[in-house]
Amino acid sequence: DGVMMSALSRPSRMMLLVNPQSGKGPGAHGSTTTTIQHMLNEAGVTHTLVITERQNHARELVKEADLSQWDALVIMSGDGLLYEVINGLLDRPDWEEAVRTPLGILPGGSGNALAASIHHYSGAPPVFSEELLLSCGFLLCQRLVTRMDLVSVHLSSSPRLFSFLSLAWGFVADVDIESEKYRHTGAARFTIGTLVRLASLRVYRGTLSYLPVAEDDGEEDNPPLHHQAPPSREPPCQNSFHNSCHSNNSLKVRKAESTPSRSTTKAPSGPLDSLLLPLDQPLPGDWVVVPEEDFVLVLAMYQSNLAEDLLASPDSTPDDGFIHLFYVTGGISRAALLKLFLAMEKGLHLASSCQHLVHAKVRALRLEPSSPKGVITVDGEVVEYGPLQAEVHRGLARLITG
Ligand code: ADP
Numbered sequence: 581d582g583v584m585m586s587a588l589s590r591p592s593r594m595m596l597l598v599n600p601q602s603g604k605g606p607g608a609h610g611s612t613t614t615t616i617q618h619m620l621n622e623a624g625v626t627h628t629l630v631i632t633e634r635q636n637h638a639r640e641l642v643k644e645a646d647l648s649q650w651d652a653l654v655i656m657s658g659d660g661l662l663y664e665v666i667n668g669l670l671d672r673p674d675w676e677e678a679v680r681t682p683l684g685i686l687p688g689g690s691g692n693a694l695a696a697s698i699h700h701y702s703g704a705p706p707v708f709s710e711e712l713l714l715s716c717g718f719l720l721c722q723r724l725v726t727r728m729d730l731v732s733v734h735l736s737s738s739p740r741l742f743s744f745l746s747l748a749w750g751f752v753a754d755v756d757i758e759s760e761k762y763r764h765t766g767a768a769r770f771t772i773g774t775l776v777r778l779a780s781l782r783v784y785r786g787t788l789s790y791l792p793v794a795e796d797d798g799e800e801d802n803p804p805l806h807h808q809a810p811p812s813r814e815p816p817c818q819n820s821f822h823n824s825c826h827s828n829n830s831l832k833v834r835k836a837e838s839t840p841s842r843s844t845t846k847a848p849s850g851p852l853d854s855l856l857l858p859l860d861q862p863l864p865g866d867w868v869v870v871p872e873e874d875f876v877l878v879l880a881m882y883q884s885n886l887a888e889d890l891l892a893s894p895d896s897t898p899d900d901g902f903i904h905l906f907y908v909t910g911g912i913s914r915a916a917l918l919k920l921f922l923a924m925e926k927g928l929h930l931a932s933s934c935q936h937l938v939h940a941k942v943r944a945l946r947l948e949p950s951s952p953k954g955v956i957t958v959d960g961e962v963v964e965y966g967p968l969q970a971e972v973h974r975g976l977a978r979l980i981t982g
Pocket residue numbers: 599600601602603604631632633634635636637657658659660661662664688689690691692961
């Protein structure tokens with residue numbers, strides 16, 4: 581087995597994107613930004629600070645940027661700003677190259693799920709707030725890059741979008757949105773939101789289907805792709821990283837393997853979704869249709885953490901190529917649901933053998949809500965409500981994990 585990670589060359593140049601509105605709100609960032617800039621300087625990381633001025637500013641900026649100027653794009657915000665950056669990259673005519681730009685994240689928001697996941701992958705015991713920021717700053721300075729799965733999401737009328745973290749419907753999506761009003765409490769907003777939503781627990785109706793991961797479809801089918809010399813032997817030029825990506829042709833191989841026998845969804849840019857049929861067509865026979873139609877929550881995860889203190893998918897790794905699908909069926913009591921969320925702090929909810937909680941490793945899924953109104957979130961951001969489907973693209977992006 582090969583070296584899974586590669587290192588950015590040193591010195592490296594990072595674009596540091598900061599959302600001044602994230603986390604507890606305006607002005608909460610001054611001193612933390614200074615601390616991080618200090619750490620980066622010490623580590624020899626040249627960086628340019630970019631403060632976003634409005635929603636979608638980062639997305640537009642990244643869509644137009646000369647990416648040859650940057651070794652990495654680093655977000656200091658919540659997950660929402662990285663979501664913008666990733667979708668900006670996939671929106672470029674040169675998306676295939678652009679999406680390989682290493683991405684980093686520092687927890688500056690109230691929803692810092694990816695930052696918490698990166699900390700979790702490092703094997704260290706959980707930490708929160710400022711300690712999490714320091715840990716992620718330290719990991720970022722090590723500049724080790726790994727692959728990251730992205731999930732492409734089709735909604736009924738919006739353009740296709742790309743997701744790096746989660747897709748949620750029902751309880752979790754509602755908490756995500758309703759807890760906006762507790763933003764001033766920081767990451768505690770989700771705990772408060774969960775308790776409030778428990779009081780008005782409801783059931784959401786719909787049909788959930790998925791393409792399960794085949795049993796022989798384990799890690800071996802897609803071995804680590806970054807076979808590369810250790811960092812110290814890297815030539816100190818910026819191109820070394822990009823060249824290393826070109827020098828492996830495995831992405832091309834995978835594409836050829838998944839040739840579009842049943843693919844019809846072609847988008848202007850981004851990878852082909854070879855597992856999905858149009859949303860209005862019946863599913864292929866190898867898909868599983870969940871028999872229940874009453875759900876309390878449906879949650880698809882492709883990183884370990886749903887929040888700083890919610891280890892929702894403890895087995896997820898950034899490039900396992902799996903969508904970890906969790907759902908809780910109707911009929912669960914408030915007490916049992918609360919118990920699940922408490923167990924989730926340590927990632928022990930699956931061990932609690934709750935009859936209403938189901939976990940499946942899948943490659944693709946389709947969700948057809950029949951409740952007339954509701955909330956669906958992708959990476960914590962609200963998207964169009966209605967039928968949707970999604971497919972995972974293994975290792976499409978690059979993430980600095982340290
Ligand atoms: P948080 O975790 O605190 O919610 P996010 O990074 O998720 O932080 O950002 C919240 C929202 O703010 C996202 O939808 C993002 O697109 C948006 N956003 C980014 N920059 C700005 C800005 N300068 N002003 C207002 N909203 C912004």
